Amino acid sequence: MAEPLEVDVVVLGAGTAGMAVAAALARGGVSVAVVESGLAGGAAAYWADTPLHALRGPGAVLLAAQSTPGAAQAVTSTLNAAATLARRTDLTGHWQDSAATAVLESAGVALLRGRGRISAARTVSVARLDGASQDLHAALAVVLATGSVPDAPGPAAAAAGPLCWGTRAALSAPALPRRLGVLGAGPNASAVAQAFARLGTGVTVLAPEGLLPGWPGPAVALVGALLRADGVQLWNGVGLAAASLAEGGLVLSLDNGHSLRCDALLVDTVRRPAVHGIGLERLGLVGAPLDGSGLAGGTDWLYCAGDAAADPLADSAAAFSTPWALEQARRTADAILARAGGADAAAVPEALGVQMVFTDPPLAATGMALAAALEAGFSAVESAGTAEADSGQVPAKEAVWGSLVVDADTGLLLGAAFAGSHAGDLAQLAAVGIVGRIPVPTLLLALPPAPSAARLWQQLLRGFGL
Known part of the structure; x- marks a missing residue:
């Protein structure tokens, strides 16, 4: 065993x-060691956000x-799939993490390649990839930033063997399949299905629970x-009964009696915090509540950040955006630095995330929907509607939809959801309004400079008589 490392x-x-937590702590003068068994930089850089975009x-x-009009006459109607895949590979750094490791090195953060497990309070035992083992002792804190993992596909889909894909396999595929079956129509699968269809793949989506359930x-x-x-064939309410390997691909037997041939099957499953099997069970910390900084209840040393903080240490979907992960990481680093300086960390409210669906049109939501707000005891009211603008901008014409949920007693915003090219900007603005308790009409001053966005917001305000 290698010598223990004190940090x-x-x-x-x-x-x-x-990486965000480690860099912020290092800037604050704290010594940090990061343990990683895969590529530094995380799933978003290699198998999620970057390749999807x-x-x-x-x-x-x-x-x-x-x-x-004007631009339409100057463009072709098809995309170059090979060039698109090549750009995807370039943007992921060819699935090499030299850029990320350089960031950690320049920040003075020690990177240990291996699998870490919490063996005692403030102690992490690492099975290094070089075959050695090493204990790390943390004077201040251990931060779980272990991300999330997808549920295994059901037995029917698993029968597809190597042709059963998750989004990771789909977004790193060296070539596009001619025919792609998709089981499940959640945010990731819907976005991948649309991207592949535009690149020339014949895509059929089986949506047993409907398209984008919960939206x-x-x-x-x-x-x-x-x-x-x-060109996506969307079969709502239809699921998979069986899958079998056949010459030239797969045969999917559907639960409506039909069959479908494809070359790969993308299965959309729930992602959950990757916090099991790393020592929490032994310490009795599974299910411990987290405060706004990610500190686990009953401890003064264990924090969770990013997807690992989604429904703390429990079995729940982790589906927040990268900006949310960065904001939550900042809060964790601030709390640890405060303790390092001998001060009690100030109480921090929970971070408010913006959930995104990266289809066209994009969808975004933040805060509470009407039903959740009413269940929480608010005198909530909702204004929802669609607006269309022919703005002279790109795109020239766009239908956008939005919903605002407001507390009728205070006039303050509780939640919002949007569909359209500016959905993310509008939802982020709504999140600022919720956290800052800014009157809804005042948020007009910060709207994106797009006629469709302004028209929609004004229309929603009229629904409240404003």
Whole structure:
């Protein structure tokens, strides 16, 4: 066994949140060691956000051009799939993490390659990839930034063997399949299905629970219309009964009696915090509540950041955006630095995330929906509607939808959801309004400079008589 390493903080995981926490702590003068068994930089850089945006970006640009008179006459109607895949591979650094490791090195953070497990309070035992083992002792804190993992596919889908894909396999595929089956129509699967269809793959989506379950119906309808326009066959209410390998691909037997041939099957499953099997059970910390900084209840040393903080240490979907992970990581680092300076960390409210669906049109939501607000005891009211603008901008014409949920007693915003090219900006603005308790009309001053966004917000305000 290698000599034990004494540091102030040990971070398990070098993904988006782990790297952000480690860098912030190092800037604050705290010694940090990060343990990572895979690529530094995290799933978002290699198998999620970055490759997804690389694959969907050309299609979004082409759609905007084709919907804009003047530009439409100057563009072709097809994308170059090979060039798109090559750009995807370049943006992921060819799945090498030299850029991320350089960031950690320049910050003075020690990177240990291996699998870490909490063996005692403030102690992490590492099985290093070089075969050695080493204990790390943290004077201040251990931060779990271990990300999330997908549930295993059901037995019917698993029968597809190596042709059963998760989003990781789909977004790193060296070539596009001619035919892609998709089981489940959640945010990730829907975005991948649309991107592949625009690149020339024949895509059939089986949506046993419907398209984008849990999202508002009018927003889902806008996405469904564009998916079909992109050539995606969408079978709502239809599931998979069996899958079998056949010459040249797969045969999918559907629960409506039909069958489908494809070359790969993308299965959309829930992602959950990757916090099991790393020592929490032994310490009795599974299910411990987290405060706004990610500190686990009953401890003064264990923090969770990023997806690991989604429904703390419990079995729950982790589905927040990278900005949320970065904000939560900042709060964790601030709390640890405060303790390092001998001060009690100030009480921090929970971070408010913006959930995104990266389809066209994009969807975004923050805060509480109407039903959740009423259940929480608020005198909540909702204004929802669609607006359309022919703005002279790109895209030239766009239908956008939105919903605002307001507390009728105080006039303050409780939640919001949007569909349209500016959905993310509008939801982020709403999140600022919720956290800052800013009157809804005042938020007009910070709207994105897009006629469709301003028109929609004003229309929603009229629903409240404002």
